[in-house]
Amino acid sequence: MSYAKYAAGFPDDVDVDNLIADGSRFLEVPGFWAAHYLSQTMDDEAFVDKVWGLDRVAVRAVQDRLSDPGTWPAFEVDLGVGGKLVVVYRNFDEDAGVDYLLVPSNESDCLRVATTEGEYEGPGISWPELMAVAGGFTDPARRAEVLLLIAPMLGDVEADSPAAISLLTEALRLTGAVDSVEEMARLIVSENLQWEPASWYVTESGAICCDGEASPRNPESACALEESELIAVSNLLGGADR
Template identity: 30%
Template sequence: MLTEGYDAGPLVPGESLVARPGFWSNYLLAMCDDGGCAERPVPEWFGEDGADTDALSEVLFDPDHWPVFRVPAEDGPGVVVVYRNLEGDYGTDYVPLGIGLTWHELIRMADNPLSTADGVQDTASRLLLLLPLLTDQDVPESASATITAALAAIGGPRDTSPLAARHLLAHLTKRPQHDPTWASPLSGS
């Protein structure tokens, strides 16, 4: 499998992993823990349990096999999600690098797969794979319902999917708080 910039990495197709129990907890759970809520995020929010999550983390973070999730788009280059499993430098990369998506771009890309290309074709899975790329701080009010529906489509329970969606959005749309009535520290007032 060739992915620009990863010539030396042991890349393997990972698309089949999105259907395995424990995948979504591994992929999204850390984003739910923004520190602003007394509730601790748990794999059950995604319809999974800790044992499944632990078992799949062995697969996702294997230094000898770097799972790749292709999200081809009909109207553009799409995105490739790479689990970079270098010893001491684990991380998730999104290629092309430096991409950030507005809410409308994310929805357009999730809803328009390139059906003739290999990769993730399911709309809900595409949305959730692309969600960490959201840089739009002003998402529409319907965003939470859209994410809740995607979570339910991948097996998230009806009672916890809205909670997980709220936590994901809170993490992704965090912005510094600034009261316009505050005096500037540079103005001398």
Template identity: 30%
Template sequence: MLTEGYDACPLVPGESLMARPGFWSTHLLAMCADGGCTEQPVPEWFGGDGADCDALSEILFDPEHWPVFRVPTEDGSGVVVVYRNLDGDYGTDYVLSGSGLTWRELIRIADSPLSAADGVQDTADRLLLLLPLLTDPDVPESAPATIAAALTAVGGPRDTAPVAARHLLAHLSKRSQHDPTWASPLSGS
């Protein structure tokens, strides 16, 4: 599997991992890591438990295999999500054109699977996988319900999906924004 900028990396297709218990808990709890809310998020909000998350983390963060999730689009502007597993530098990279997505762009990509291409096709999976790319602070009033419906569609409990959706959106709106035209504070510029 080739992804520009990751030529020498041990990339492996990751789409099959999305159906495993604990995937959504592991992927989405990372968004809530800042601890900015009074209510502590738990894996059960997203349909998993701690044991599921631990087991899947061993796979997602294996330095020998970097899972890649491809989200193709009709216009060719798809997104690639890479679990970067460098020793001491683990993270999730989102490879796309631009610096983030508006709510409208996120919904367009989620709702436009390219069935003739390999990659993530389910609209709920696409929405939740790319949710961390949302940089639009002005989302419609229907956004929490849309996210809650996606959480339920991937196996999240109906009773916690609305709370989880609001929590995710709150964390996205509180995080610091980065303008890609700014010079790096480490560059000496």
């Protein structure tokens, strides 16, 4: 798994191409989903462990594996429009976190639309875009995985709705959640440790942007993507079709 532009952002002595490895094996590991959310958007360990009916030791073991500096697990999601979204556990000793990348069909390029932990940037996706990406999968189990995999970069004032909570509740149950499931779904759409829910809008150029202060998808933010990149992101995430 190689993403040249992404790798170029690290010191020369960090062999990113060899560190990044397919993380799909984690999707079936008990404790992965609890670890995924505790690593990024939530800090109430007892609550999140309870949602999936797991003990702290089991979830901590998965967290340790996900954050091992010797391997950077990456999860690819095919966008069906000539590109993919990649979630990378950036286990860099000096600046660890989770990056959300959009990779066009030309894998030499990529755009980071969100990152959690450390110098966080986000939100990176709106609720309609999240639905468009997950909706591209017909298998309910895979659709649930995709939805929950990328939901940590969600931030949308419109997402806190009964319909959204219902969809996430179903996805959580399909991934093994057994307790306080609806409450967990509500927290996913309405609360995030890193940023407040943002308002989303379409620019004159057709880019879907937000007003998140630290979002690459806010043209006014310090980490803003260029206009052409904002348009490319919108197209890759299905924004052009809505």
